[in-house]
Amino acid sequence: MAVLDPVRPDLRAPVGSPPVGRPPDEVLPPVGGPGGGLPGSVRPGTRWLLRAFLSLTTLAVLALVLLPGAHHQFAWSIHMELTAAWLGAAYASGSLLSLLALRRNGWHEVRIAVVTVATFTWLTLVATLVHTHKLNLMSGTLPGRLAAWVWLAVYLVVPVACWVLVSRQDRDHVRSRVLHRPMPRSLAGLLGAQGVVLAAAGTVLFLGGLTVHHESEAVTRFWPWDLMPLSSQVIGAWLIALGLGAALVIRDRDLSRLRVPAAAYTAFGVLQLGVLVGHRADVEAGDPWLWAYVAVLAVVVGTGGFGWWAGRDPGVIRRRAG
Template identity: 30%
Template sequence: MHARDDGEDPAPSTLQRTPSGYDRVFATTRWVAVAILPFLAIAAFLLFAFPTRTGELFAWPISPPLSAYLLASAYVGGIWFFLRVATARRWHHVKHGFPAVVVFAGALLLATLTHLDRFSSNLSFWTWIVLYATTPFVVAGLAVAQRREDPGTADAPDCRIPGPIRGALVAIGASAFAFGAAVFVAPGAATEFWAWQLTPLTAQVTGAVLSLTGVVNVALAWDTRWSAFRVLFQAQCLSLAAIVVSLIARRDDLLWERALTPLFVSLVGVAFVLYVAFTVWCERRTRMAG
């Protein structure tokens, strides 16, 4: 069966009767994305613009500002992703991002419940807790509801990602996820070696951020369509660009006496260059296929 691309969503009452595999993005999925976008935009703005006033304006006091910038950088990629979900014409263009959102939001919920005493008693905190108590479950429910919508067909034009490149990206993602999980599970140990000063809470937030690329990249193990990853790699490039700028802007927060610091900074720079080059290469191959 080939994907239908008429740009319209069926009415909610017809969803159960319409055959699956039409590559639709349900209206409910779009509206959830629209609802999430303002919160991501506001959070990113507050963290970037007022990193030293997070205790007053954000959900908890974050120090040093570089930790606030790292979380904001993840939100930058999230803004692009959910903007594309809200406007996507095909489900397979965005489907692989949903598990990453579930893992990220779920990890932040666990971190919040573990460190409730660190949070401020303000509107930002109550907004934070409501969002992270609901988002992992809502997004997971949408992914399950849409699971049969992808017919497995490629766009026209599209390009297939070669096996060796997919294997390398899966390995990179698995390494990032494993490292992020270790930081999340053992935040106390992470505070001793990380590239800048962390608390147990900001260590777990850092681990959650590192997990994102791992969950996204694992889907490359079975899906070879560039069209299924274009939006996600665009989002990752934006996040990496924001991290690079953050490391430059807050370079005084870095602890250069720690062995991990030059390694982390180098890896971020290399990852940014490689991800941008890979995205440009895939886009060029797609245009040539057309």
């Protein structure tokens, strides 16, 4: 049996042989990758994980921000409403990250988002295991006890699921060396500086919170308000994850992959500035660390906003260069 050659319909070739008039190396590979999807596409399991992220982060925002007395009815008793609001804002940006990632089809478009969240969950698992005695597992209000058990279950299961799914996606995906829209060096340098600051601050908070004493201010004195050990570690986990996300963006150096992380990064900065304004009575206006913190957030908003804009509009960089 013979088939028509798509290039020269008048030529026929046996089934199974390359089309006549076309070199063998031009024969296209079969469509479809492991799991039935296109090569490099987001697996169904990864999409379920992103849906779980979206649901859990939304619940965390509701519990931390919208419920009366939320800071006393969370998985652990949070010392200050300001800390609870900070965590709620962080989870809100994580919720946006998950929502935007769900709208993408390629693994290369969502890998930074998933790896960033995976890093946060692993670090938070460590903090949870160190401070299990601080969770409201057997004490506190009914909502607090429920939140504590849900928290423990989530951070025992999700980090492992993240590791498995990221490993499978990376194994199936061949990383392209082609930069569709190269990132300007100035933007990469600015992101790198922010990543170092965020990761360094997060590391100090995370290590400082390893103590089981009542407060951790001896190590985390640079933070604009007092933090208890578990809260210090969870905030530190967020900052370390953001620092890693900046490093991954710089490694890719492709504006076409920047839209999802840049939007969430911008939202994080805007929401944290809003939290600070709303709880300005809980901080000291004369504290130089406070203004350093405000400056970092302002730069985060500006950099993230420009990154999102540049990722969305292919002509931005060309117009600025011209």
